[in-house]
Amino acid sequence: MSCYFQMGDQELWNPSNSLAKVFLGQAEVLSELVRKDSGLAGVIEDECQVDPSLFVPFVDEVVKVYQDSNNEALRALLKGFASVALVLVDRMGMEVAEIAPEFSEMWATEQEFRARYMPTG
Numbered sequence: 001m002s003c004y005f006q007m008g009d010q011e012l013w014n015p016s017n018s019l020a021k022v023f024l025g026q027a028e029v030l031s032e033l034v035r036k037d038s039g040l041a042g043v044i045e046d047e048c049q050v051d052p053s054l055f056v057p058f059v060d061e062v063v064k065v066y067q068d069s070n071n072e073a074l075r076a077l078l079k080g081f082a083s084v085a086l087v088l089v090d091r092m093g094m095e096v097a098e099i100a101p102e103f104s105e106m107w108a109t110e111q112e113f114r115a116r117y118m119p120t121g
Contacts, residue, residue, distance in 0.1 A: 002020075003017050003043055003047070004046060004048070005048050005050055006047055006048070006050065007050050011121055012050060013118050013119070013120060015118070015119075020043065024048065027040050030078075034061040036054070036057060037058065039053065039054025039058055052092050055088070055089070055092075056089055056092070059085045059086065059088075059096050060097055060098040062078060062085065063082050063086075063099060063107070082107075083114045086107060086114075087114050087115045090111060091120075
């Protein structure tokens with residue numbers, strides 16, 4: 001079984017159900033941390049709709065918290081989620097605004113690497 005993360009009819013990612021649950025659980029916790037709606041709807045009939053008007057600002061804020069933190073444990077927890085989320089943002093044809101110049105290469109490398117392991121359809 002798998003779950004389809006979609007923006008309207010556009011398929012963004014097709015992870016296993018267990019991976020989708022982990023990602024959505026992390027998004028829920030991080031949404032509380034950054035005080036922004038994640039833009040991720042609940043899974044209905046193996047589909048999760050992604051609202052770009054909420055998801056992109058949410059990812060922006062998660063990236064900003066990572067970049068502003070000097071706590072390496074927090075950064076480790078945020079980096080994995082943000083890297084996967086940045087792939088989804090890219091597949092939407094959008095960008096996050098909060099990537100600081102000193103982090104741009106790292107985020108680009110993370111995003112490129114993660115995208116290889118994030119199948120669609």
